[in-house]
Amino acid sequence: MEVPRRLLWWLLVGTRGGPTRARIIHSLEKNPQNANQLAQALKLDYKTVRHHLQVLVENRFLVTAGEGYAKMYFHSPVLEACRETFLEIWKKIEEESEPVSQ
Numbered sequence: 372m373e374v375p376r377r378l379l380w381w382l383l384v385g386t387r388g389g390p391t392r393a394r395i396i397h398s399l400e401k402n403p404q405n406a407n408q409l410a411q412a413l414k415l416d417y418k419t420v421r422h423h424l425q426v427l428v429e430n431r432f433l434v435t436a437g438e439g440y441a442k443m444y445f446h447s448p449v450l451e452a453c454r455e456t457f458l459e460i461w462k463k464i465e466e467e468s469e470p471v472s473q
């Protein structure tokens with residue numbers, strides 16, 4: 372499954388919106404949520420969250436159930452197969468976002 376792993380690295384580390392997409396994936400690890408719930412939990416604009424969800428669904432890292440406002444987002448089997456890669460990326464993102472103590 373080398374291609375999805377490389378794509379995951381690119382989507383989460385190689386693009387400007389990567390850290391936001393990683394936060395969405397991390398939030399969905401706990402439980403499925405809809406776009407509004409994610410926006411509130413992550414303190415992000417609803418339209419921003421919808422954009423990143425669309426990118427993750429189009430690249431097969433998330434799947435959905437339901438329709439419209441109630442549409443729920445879940446980790447896909449592709450993402451589950453790349454779990455170790457995601458955890459490696461998440462650790463890197465967390466380390467880069469930690470404030471440097473002086």
